[in-house]
Amino acid sequence: xxxxxxxxxxxxxxxxxxxxxxxxxxxxxxxxxxxxxxxxxxxxxxxxxxxxxxxxxxxxxxxxxxxxxxxxxxxxxxxxxxxxxxxxxxxxxxxxxxxxxxxxxxxxxxxxxxxxxxxxxxxxxxxxxxxxxxxxxxxxxxxxxxxxxxxxxxxxxxxxxxxxxxxxxxxxxxxxxxxxxxxxxxxxxxxxxxxxxxxxxxxxxxxxxxxxxxxxxxxxxxxxxxxxxxxxxxxxxxxxxxxxxxxxxxxxxxxxxxxxxxxxxxxxxxxxxxxxxxxxxxxxxxxxxxxxxxxxxxxxxxxxxxxxxxxxxxxxxxxxxxxxxxxxxxxxxxxxxxxxxxxxxxxxxxxxxxxxxxxxxxxxxxxxxxxxxxxxxxxxxxxxxxxxxxxxxxxxxxxxxxxxxxxxxxxxxxxxxxxxxxxxxxxxx
Numbered sequence: 180x181x182x183x184x185x186x187x188x189x190x191x192x193x194x195x196x197x198x199x200x201x202x203x204x205x206x207x208x209x210x211x212x213x214x215x216x217x218x219x220x221x222x223x224x225x226x227x228x229x230x231x232x233x234x235x236x237x238x239x240x241x242x243x244x245x246x247x248x249x250x251x252x253x254x255x256x257x258x259x260x261x262x263x264x265x266x267x268x269x270x271x272x273x274x275x276x277x278x279x280x281x282x283x284x285x286x287x288x289x290x291x292x293x294x295x296x297x298x299x300x301x302x303x304x305x306x307x308x309x310x311x312x313x314x315x316x317x318x319x320x321x322x323x324x325x326x327x328x329x330x331x332x333x334x335x336x337x338x339x340x341x342x343x344x345x346x347x348x349x350x351x352x353x354x355x356x357x358x359x360x361x362x363x364x365x366x367x368x369x370x371x372x373x374x375x376x377x378x379x380x381x382x383x384x385x386x387x388x389x390x391x392x393x394x395x396x397x398x399x400x401x402x403x404x405x406x407x408x409x410x411x412x413x414x415x416x417x418x419x420x421x422x423x424x425x426x427x428x429x430x431x432x433x434x435x436x437x438x439x440x441x442x443x444x445x446x447x448x449x450x451x452x453x454x455x456x457x458x459x460x461x462x463x464x465x466x467x468x469x470x471x472x473x474x475x476x477x478x479x480x481x482x483x484x485x486x487x488x489x490x491x492x493x494x495x496x497x498x499x500x501x502x503x504x505x506x507x508x509x510x511x512x513x514x515x516x517x518x519x520x521x522x523x524x525x526x527x528x529x530x531x532x533x534x535x536x537x538x539x540x541x542x543x544x545x546x547x548x549x550x551x552x553x554x555x556x557x558x559x560x561x562x563x564x565x566x567x568x569x570x571x572x573x574x575x576x577x578x579x580x581x582x583x584x585x586x587x588x589x590x591x592x593x594x595x596x597x598x599x600x601x602x603x604x605x606x607x608x
Contacts, residue, residue: 250457255486259410261399262490262506269400272535273494273504276395278370280402280420281448283353289317290452294358294365296375296389297466298427299598300442304333305340305431306583306600309375309385311358311365313351323348325363327383329431329438330552332583332598340431340438346380356448373446387429389422389444393473393496396421396504404490406453415453422446423494423501424473443468445475455606456575457482462604463510465530467544469597472497472588474544476530478510482607495532495542495590502590503541505533512603520556522605524580530601532590542590544599552581577606 265272283292291314299306307329315321325346331338351360358365362379371391378384397420406415427444430437445466451458459479467474478491491510495502512525529545557577579602586599 250482250484252484252486253408255488257406257408258481258485258488259405259407259413260488260490261402261404261492264399265506271399272506272537273396273398274400276397276420276422278356278367280395280397281356281367283313283356283358284418284450285315285353286450286452287318288452290315290450292448292450294446294448296373296387296427296444296446297600298387298389298440298442298444299332299468299600300440301468301470301598302441303438304331304598305438305440306330306332306598309377309387311348311363313353313358323351323358323360325360325377325379327377327380327385329383329433330583332550332585335550336552339435340433342383342433344380344383348379382434384432385429386431387427387440387444389425389427389446391422391425391446392443392499393422393424394501396423396494396501398492398504398506406458406485415458416451417453417458418450419477419492420448421475421494423475424468424496424498443473445473456577457484460487460605460607462602462606463530464602464604465544465599466601467530467586467588467597467599469588469595470498472590472595472597474530474532474542474588474597476508476510476532476544478508493530493532503532503535505535505537507537508533508540518554520578521576522578522580525603528586528601528603542588544586544588544597546584546586546599548582548584548586548601550582550584552583555579555581574607577604579604 264270291312293310293312295308295310297308307327310326312324312326314323325348326344328343330336330341348360348363351358356367360379363377365373365375367373373389375385375387375389402418402420404417405413407413423445425444425446428441430439445468458481460482461480463476463478465474465476473496474494476491476493478489481488491506491508493505493508509531511529512523513527513529515523515525518524525548527545527547529543531540532542532544533539534541555578557579581602583598583600585596588595588597
């Protein structure tokens with residue numbers, strides 16, 4: 180069964196750090212949207228040389244970022260997405276990564292950065308993720324955590340080896356793309372291998388080696404989306420870099436035994452500098468792996484404050500080559516029904532993948548998503564008073580639905596089953 184010792188909320192997609200009103204409660208980890216945070220102190224002073232309307236927007240943005248309140252409607256012109264730079268012809272859809280693209284950035288403003296390895300063993304059914312979270316709150320407090328989850332796609336959550344842990348780290352530091360702390364290390368070896376070792380928690384001692392099988396992918400020039408009416412002085416940002424298909428081997432030592440892993444992994448590094456309910460109202464995420472193909476897709480939709488802008492990126496690979504990288508793909512929620520917390524949750528899902536020319540759909544990953552690993556109430560452990568304020572003023576009701584199922588990839592006339600870990604996240608209406 181899952182271990183919940185010292186755990187507030189463990190989720191894989193959105194990371195709510197110092198969530199709403201700087202409550203001081205421990206943050207849950209979500210690698211793809213690492214943290215939503217206020218702008219830097221230096222940014223607060225930049226409005227003095229701007230026009231009055233822009234100054235007002237900066238004041239409004241600063242207030243909502245610090246207080247956690249809903250933002251005003253800035254409009255579509257206040258978000259500059261990585262997709263925009265591609266559609267405008269400023270850069271290609273994607274480029275191959277270098278190891279330097281995975282360096283820890285350490286922005287001089289509030290931010291959270293994550294390194295996350297999604298792994299799965301097609302033979303045993305064991306799947307999960309290992310993640311390091313590095314957060315900097317307004318330059319005043321820096322923290323780091325190691326998150327680990329193990330689930331079995333064949334036997335479900337009742338498998339005796341399923342575990343879920345979150346551990347605060349001490350004496351942590353970064354060096355390029357490497358991370359070190361007492362009992363934890365993530366080190367790259369050459370340009371195609373990472374080795375992760377963690378003995379910091381006796382409930383999940385991890386030793387995994389990930390070797391890149393295809394080129395890495397970064398979208399646009401640098402993978403960045405900026406929030407703010409001046410792209411040269413943004414008040415928020417988001418960035419993702421991928422290794423979509425890697426081999427993974429190693430062991431996971433648990434209190435009740437040892438699990439061997441021999442399969443595939445997807446590696447993503449993320450950085451974000453905005454509060455989650457300001458950056459997005461909803462997320463969709465897919466990691467699909469089979470012996471012959473990998474498919475990764477990530478999408479977020481902004482709140483009305485940024486004109487409900489949708490940002491979608493996707494990667495399709497075979498055993499050792501990138502087949503296509505694409506943007507503006509369509510995700511279809513099927514047979515959705517409203518659950519007891521008010522969100523319309525799909526019973527099946529289809530992820531469409533365009534070709535690199537961005538015109539025609541060349542592949543789909545689809546099927547029923549019957550196995551709900553967990554529905555996570557992001558604010559479950561936050562005091563009811565704060566929860567009421569957040570829901571009433573900020574309009575946030577964040578829930579993450581985690582699924583792990585066998586879905587089918589259709590590509591080039593083939594139908595290929597594979598293991599899919601996908602998330603459907605609702606934050607606000």
